[in-house]
Amino acid sequence: MKYLFKISAALLLGTLSFQKIDAQKIQKVNGKNSVNPYYSRTDTKILKVSNANWKKVLNENLYAVSRLNNTEMAFTGKYNNFDGLGTYYCAACGNALFKSDAKFASTCGWPSFFETIRPQSVIFKRDDSYNMKRTEVLCGRCDARLGHVFDDGPKPTRKRFCMNSISLEFEPLNKSQK
Numbered sequence: 001m002k003y004l005f006k007i008s009a010a011l012l013l014g015t016l017s018f019q020k021i022d023a024q025k026i027q028k029v030n031g032k033n034s035v036n037p038y039y040s041r042t043d044t045k046i047l048k049v050s051n052a053n054w055k056k057v058l059n060e061n062l063y064a065v066s067r068l069n070n071t072e073m074a075f076t077g078k079y080n081n082f083d084g085l086g087t088y089y090c091a092a093c094g095n096a097l098f099k100s101d102a103k104f105a106s107t108c109g110w111p112s113f114f115e116t117i118r119p120q121s122v123i124f125k126r127d128d129s130y131n132m133k134r135t136e137v138l139c140g141r142c143d144a145r146l147g148h149v150f151d152d153g154p155k156p157t158r159k160r161f162c163m164n165s166i167s168l169e170f171e172p173l174n175k176s177q178k
Contacts, residue, residue, distance in 0.1 A: 038142065041094040041171075044120070047142045058092060065164050066092045066144035069129075074109025077165025082111065086172040088163075093142035097121050097168065098161070104153070106160055111168065113161040114153045122146065122161075137161060 036057040038047055051067050064070040079088070088098040088111075098113040098121075106112035116122050120140045127136040127148065137146045146167045153160035 036092075038092070039094040041089060041096065044095070044141060046140075047093060049142065054092070062091055062166050065166050066139075066146075069145050071147075072110075072164045072166050077110060079111040079163075079165040079168055079170065080109060081105075082170070084170060084172050086170055087117070088113075089169045089171065090139040090142060090144055090146070091167055091169040092144040093139060094169075095121060095139050095141035097139070097146070098163075100170075100173075106153070106162070108160070108162055110147060110162045111165055112153070113163065114157045114159050116161070124149065137163070139167075 038049055038054075038057065054067050055063055058066065061072075065072060083100075083103070085100045087096060087100070088103075089096055096117045098115075099117055102113045102115045104112055104114060122140050123138045123143070125136040125138055127134045134148050134150075137149050138144065139146060144167060145164075147161065147163040150160045150162060151158055
């Protein structure tokens with residue numbers, strides 16, 4: 001019974017600490033994240049931040065995907081079947097990445113886009129992991145891992161930016177932007 005209590009307490013504390021710094025739910029103040037000092041939706045200056053500092057400001061799951069190259073499970077991300085109108089930003093730093101009109105239903109299990117907002121929004125890196133030849137997509141501002149890009153997307157670009165939902169943050173269009 002004593003061990004059951006310790007395990008339950010550890011799970012509860014782990015959950016509470018995870019929820020405490022959930023990057024998807026932190027209030028924004030003037031386009032800046034109140035916990036993450038590197039977050040800005042207006043600053044496009046390239047960031048050079050150590051993984052140790054990222055670990056202090058990102059939640060555990062976002063850190064694992066964006067800094068440790070983990071991948072969320074297919075069909076589990078909140079933006080996979082999402083069709084809201086607006087803009088997708090890097091969840092780690094706030095860099096503008098994709099417009100919703102570039103999103104398409106690829107049925108691959110992750111949200112997919114055929115083009116970025118601007119060429120500098122992302123950078124590319126060769127990825128030979130798991131004996132595959134792929135192109136990894138990183139945030140152009142903070143180097144957060146976003147996902148991969150493939151050449152099997154729709155016209156006009158024929159690109160499929162296959163992104164991890166947890167690496168994205170969505171801001172809907174307001175009525176004045178429509």
